[in-house]
Amino acid sequence: MTDSSSHKIQLAKKFENGVYFTCEMCGSCCRGFKEGEVYLYEDDIKRLADHLKIKTTSELKQFVREYLKIVNDSFFWKEPGAERGKTYRFKSLGFRFTGEDEHCHFLKDNKCTIHEARPFQCRAFPIGWNMLINNVKNFTNYSKKCLALQNSLENKGKFYSREEIILWANEEYKMEKEYFFKMRRNDFNIFKVYPFLSKDMVS
Numbered sequence: 001m002t003d004s005s006s007h008k009i010q011l012a013k014k015f016e017n018g019v020y021f022t023c024e025m026c027g028s029c030c031r032g033f034k035e036g037e038v039y040l041y042e043d044d045i046k047r048l049a050d051h052l053k054i055k056t057t058s059e060l061k062q063f064v065r066e067y068l069k070i071v072n073d074s075f076f077w078k079e080p081g082a083e084r085g086k087t088y089r090f091k092s093l094g095f096r097f098t099g100e101d102e103h104c105h106f107l108k109d110n111k112c113t114i115h116e117a118r119p120f121q122c123r124a125f126p127i128g129w130n131m132l133i134n135n136v137k138n139f140t141n142y143s144k145k146c147l148a149l150q151n152s153l154e155n156k157g158k159f160y161s162r163e164e165i166i167l168w169a170n171e172e173y174k175m176e177k178e179y180f181f182k183m184r185r186n187d188f189n190i191f192k193v194y195p196f197l198s199k200d201m202v203s
């Protein structure tokens with residue numbers, strides 16, 4: 001993980017000195033995705049493909065069609081040096097979910113079966129999520145469905161220092177920045193950015 005001096009991570013006052021967090025392994029955040037998505041970036045797809053021993057382009061295409069979806073999304077971006085940010089609308093990739101409870105394909109008996117190769121978003125929760133560590137209101141809203149976040153608000157769980165949080169949050173910023181610029185270079189056309197996607201994945 002790298003530090004980035006070009007962007008200043010904002011921490012809410014409550015989290016200025018660190019965040020407590022121990023996952024209770026309830027699996028709730030791996031279900032019910034009508035309320036959110038699990039996004040995947042290029043590195044996530046490469047890591048997953050390695051882990052699942054996907055070797056050929058046709059295997060990759062098949063995996064992508066089966067497990068991923070194209071998400072219509074909005075994306076807030078502040079150009080480096082700009083005083084104000086702007087909201088863009090463009091597509092990104094996320095996991096497809098399955099079953100009545102809309103669970104992640106990789107969740108079995110409340111355990112993540114790809115734990116060591118899970119996407120950044122899953123690994124970084126919550127300390128690498130800028131929208132949570134810079135906004136107690138968002139953190140509190142998310143805590144309604146996550147006991148670990150409720151405990152965190154009461155300073156219970158493993159302690160993550162300010163430095164650790166900033167490293168993770170910078171990593172998220174860096175990934176989003178890379179994705180944004182790559183999309184912009186490609187006219188915000190996700191099919192140019194990810195040539196292994198098929199057009200029928202658009203919902």
Ligand code: SF4
Pocket residue numbers: 022023024025026027028029030125145146147148149
């Ligand atoms: S909802 Fe919270 S406690 Fe449950 S698995 Fe997710 S992070 Fe852990």
Ligand code: SF4
Pocket residue numbers: 029030038104105106107108111112113114115118119122
């Ligand atoms: S990859 Fe693992 S941690 Fe992430 S949503 Fe799926 S089961 Fe949960």
